[in-house]
Amino acid sequence: MPPPGGTPDNANYDVLVVGGGPVGLLLAYQLKRFGVSVCVLEQHEKEMQDAYGRAIALFPRTLEQLDQLDLIEPMLQLGFACRTSVTYKDGERVVWTFMENIQDTTYDFVLVLRQMYTEQILREKLDAVGARYYHGMKCVDFTYDENLPRANYPIVSTFVDGGSGEQYQLRSKYLVGADGGHSFVRRHAGISFEGDSSDDQWIRIDGIVETDMPLNRSYGAIESKTHGNVLWAPLDHAATRIGYAYTAEIAAKYPGGVTQEVAKQEAIEAMKPFKVNFKEVHWWTLYNIGQRLANSFSVRDRILLCGDAAHTHSSGAAQGLNTGIHDAVNLGWKLALQIRDATKLEVLKTYDTERMTAVQQLIRYDKDISTLMSHKWPSWYEGDRNADPYHVLGEIFEKTASFNTGLGICYSENFVNQTSALSLRVPPGSRPPDLELSTPGTDQKVRFQHITRNIAKFWVAVFTGNINATRTPLRQLRKAYAGMRALPIDAFVSWITISASTGCSPYEALGMEPFGNTYYDATSCAHERFGFSLERGGIAIIRPDGLLATGGPLDGQFVEEYFSKVMQ
Structure with missing residues (x-):
């Protein structure tokens, strides 16, 4: 059962999360698992909001992150795993292989699951870890007393019960705004939200449909000159989403405005020459396209923004929910370790810089994608304007494929991502390859991403190389390892050995x-994919969110120096 609404208990919390959408729920779930007290307050009654379709696509890197947090199984049970893609022009298939080219991950597909089901799963998981959750509670004020130490809960937030009108005040060390594009937290904190909205409007409609379109359970598009690049997305529970541009020419046909019947009728028109019949309509929406970005994701490192509260963009590349989840995962471990006095403040500060850079990149190409999907040319385009904009759209999708899947998202060197002491093939701040390894004894196949899935800890992966060549530095590392295991940082660090030698037992393989x-x-x-030679071996330090922090030689001093920089 999902956690009840109820009323707040006026308690003190390490973190208050304003907004009970998937981003806020996921962040709170992580924090509670990491031993942090947290409370989520959502202003909407979720029974009403759960009728909305909203975000649907979860890309491979997002699925890996959900797996790290033990959230993936119920989503796989409900969602539609889409591995094929298709585009049609004038009824003929055009080659488009975005889904088919996903590699180097267990999750070589896009999981399509409507947001109402994602939120339901997250609320149940939140309840299972014992976190507080209240809906129907609107944040109307908060103050931050900079003169109070953090231990005294310097943030006081005021909430109003939407039903009774009663007010509640809760104290916290941190406040996170995950309350959407119209974020009260962002506005009250004085954070500007820069960008613009275009005149372009899109319609999305979900339901159970019948069609004569071939490959109708592939993620697809219809290249229409009247309705833009028409989205065809197979959904969970045998449903389908159709999305199209609601142009000025189409709007002129309906002076009375858009209704469900209008949305359905134009979806049928958009899908021509294929026939479509709606057996059920579950949800539809009409919205304006635009891109906006907060000028900062944090204030004094105490008030932080996540998801749509920090950035909004079109649904053209289906990145909204994925980007918000990446925000929550990036912030979750950094905030938890800061609260537990494990890491230095500079670690938490990298949340703003890392996620800001990634979102800026998304917004830059989202402007082009949304314009081209409306069958228009971006202002920068200087080519033949009589040509087909969809050709350029295809080129952009191809160039940004690794970013869209999330597998290619990487962050620059910073306080956490430090220059490797060796010349590795995996840059600091990027995702390591999802390598296949085997277990001692049973020789079962396991993947690197699954081994390093405890998202609350750093991982030190020792690549042994050729034991005959690396035995001496391994023995020296052994002494340093014993010393580090006695330090307080041991609670936040785990070790694994990647052995190039095999044996009946790890001890015999390593000596x-x-x-x-x-x-x-x-x-x-x-060893080869990371860039460690068999003659030297090496060490990879993996961040709690699975990205490479740094790499170096088989040297205990190298490990100690890294953690002395980032840990308290």
Whole structure:
């Protein structure tokens, strides 16, 4: 059962999250799992909001992050795993292989699951970890007393019960605004929201449909000259979403405005030459396209923004929910470790800079995508304006494929992502390859992303190389390892050994006790993909969110120096 609405208990919390959408729920779930007290307050009655379709697509890197947090299984049970894509022009199929080219991940597909189901799963998970959640509670004020130390809960937030009108005040160390594009937290904190809205409008409509379109359970598009680049998205529970541009020419046909019947009728027109019949309509919406970005995602490192509260863009590349989840995952471990006095403040500060950079990149190409999908040319285009805009659209999607899947998102070197002491093939701040390894004894296949899935800890991965060549530095590392295991940082660091040698037991393969659990790299593929030679081996330090923090030699001093920089 999802957590009840109820009324707040006027308690003190480490973190208050304003907004009970998927981003706020996911952040709160992480924080509670990491041992942080947290409360979520949502202004809407969710029974009403759960009738809305909203975001639908979860891309591979997002799925990996959900897996790290033990959230993926119920979503796989409900969602539609889409592995094929198709585009039609004048009734003929055009080659488009975005889905088919997803590689180097267990999640080589896009999971399509309507947001109402995603939120339901997250509320149930939030309840399972014992976090507080209240709906129908609107944030109307908050103050921050900079003279109070953090331990005294310097943020006082006021909420009004939408039903009774009663007011509640809660104190916290941090306040996170995950309250959407019209965020009260952002406005009250004085954070500007810069950008613009275009005159372009799009319609999205969900339902159960019948069609004669081939490959109708593939993620697809119809290249229409009247309705833009028409979205065809198979949904969970055998439903389908159709999306199209509601142009001025179409709007002129309906002086009385848009109704469900209008949305349905124009969806049928948009899909021509294919026939479409709606058996059920579940949800529809008409909205304006635009891009906006907060000028900062934090104020004094105490009031923070996540998801649509920090940035909004079109649904053309289906990145809204994915980007918000990446925000929540990035912030979750940094905020939790800061609250637990494990890391220095500079670690938390990287949330703003890392996510700001990623969102700026998204907004830059989202403007082009949304314009081209409306069958218009971007202002910068200087080519033949009589040509087909959809050709350029296809080129942009191809160039940004790794960013769209999330697998290619990377962050610059900073306080957490530090220059590697070795010349590695995986840059600091980027996602390591999802390598296949094997377990001792059973020789079962396991993947690197799954091994390092405890998102509350840093991982130190020891790549042994050729044991005959690296035995001496491994023995020296062994002494440093024993010393570090006695330090307080041990609670936030886990170790694993990636052995290029195999044996009946890890001890016999290495000739010594391993560093944490051992996994065999019998083909040396893992060493090669990371860039560790068999003659030298090396160490990869993995951030709690699965990205590479840094890499270096088989040297205990290298490990100690890194953690002495980032940990308290």
